[in-house]
Amino acid sequence: MSNENIFREIDEELRSDRMRAMWRRFAPFVIGGAIAIVVLVAANEGWSWYTKSQSSQASQELYAALDTAGRGDLAAAQTQLDQLAADGSGGYPVLAEFRKAALLAEQGDVQGAVAAYDALANSQSNMRLRELALLLAGNLLVDGGTLAEVEARLGTLATDDSAMRRVARELLGLAQYKAGDFAAAEASFQAVLDDPLATSSLRNRMAYYMAQMLSEGTVSATSEAEAAPAEDQAAEPVAE
Template sequence: MSNENIFNEIDEELRSDRMRALWRRFAPFVIGGAIAIVALVAVNEGWSWYTNSQSAAASEQLYAALDAAESDNLADAQAQLDALAANGSGGYPVLAEFRKAALLAEQGDSAGAVAAYDALANNQSNQRLRELALLLAGNILVDAGSLSDVEARVATLATDDSQMRRVARELLGLAQYKAGDFAAAEASFEAVINDPLAQSGIRNRMAYYLAQMLAEGSVTAEDPAEAAAQSIDAIVQGDAPADVAVEPAAE
């Protein structure tokens, strides 16, 4: 055997020995990393299954509470909502809190319902849910509170950059009308009518309010009441809002 061949074999043996040494050195880390990856995948899949099963259980619990409330089994509905709010997963505890507040309102406990909605608004990190809680509290307070109570909840939502401005302005207008501030109520209703994103249903409702105020002399006939006249035309043509009862014409 030539010297060159001997040296090549020695080099190959040395390289092989170095590879085995490196493998013995790093193998535990490689194997451990692979095991960790498998474990993470298993934990992730297990957590997904768990959260899905928990969400399914929470969903069933919420529907059971809603069914109990619809059946006037209020004590059972309250108990199920309390349990769901305390132990539910995902967004179901928040939904339970909203339904609990609505249940209080349905039972005539306006103060309790407003307090529940206020608590939701104060504790919510989700802006849309916070705004919804404020609007629902303001809606109750149109009848059960004062103008300042309504303003405290919805005034910040009645700005031009708010997505909730149309509903907020309607609630403000109703509270202003109830408080006898007819000029402010007229401005609030007209702001909704003039909103380019307002849908026909809410526009017709605002126009009906203005027509009612015009008919009773709460506002003058100098300007609005192009909107009011349009509302009267819609009522005559049978296009009045669904929640408006139109008196039949006397024969």
């Protein structure tokens, strides 16, 4: 093996390590919005189905499975969710399928979880649930898949008319960074910075990514200078 190939492999490994460190640090914030959507959907739909239904059996089964998973008994929770997905009424089977996919990820079966989310995305008539399934699949693939796999799930969510564009663009940017496509990663992060609906915490994360890339020499100082004012503007208090 030539020295050039050795240095290239070392560089790729170091970049992968940095990527994993960045992702572990910011993953809770990135997927926080997606989790909030799941909670809101579960609460709203659960209450609606509960009030319209003659029986609360499905509701009780779902929350029992969630409690079981919360106690760490994932195998038992999986069994309960399988039963609910097969026999539940209303929209509870869909919620059970989402939680089953999450359990697979928690058990380390990333490919199984991605396949479950893909199946949900392909079967959902509700556009928001379909987008959520794609987002959660793409999130898992940032660290456990290829750039092409992430783009296949998030490409349609990163458009200007998508409500989930900011999270989708951040995930795409991280996947592009990991793949070594730094120009694309910079463009994705900058698109989030330029989004007028981006929160200050989200802008701060983008600025951190850009600063990290600047320190590595993978983006220009001009790009970092453009990102800084966006961060400063987001941090300014809004006049009452």
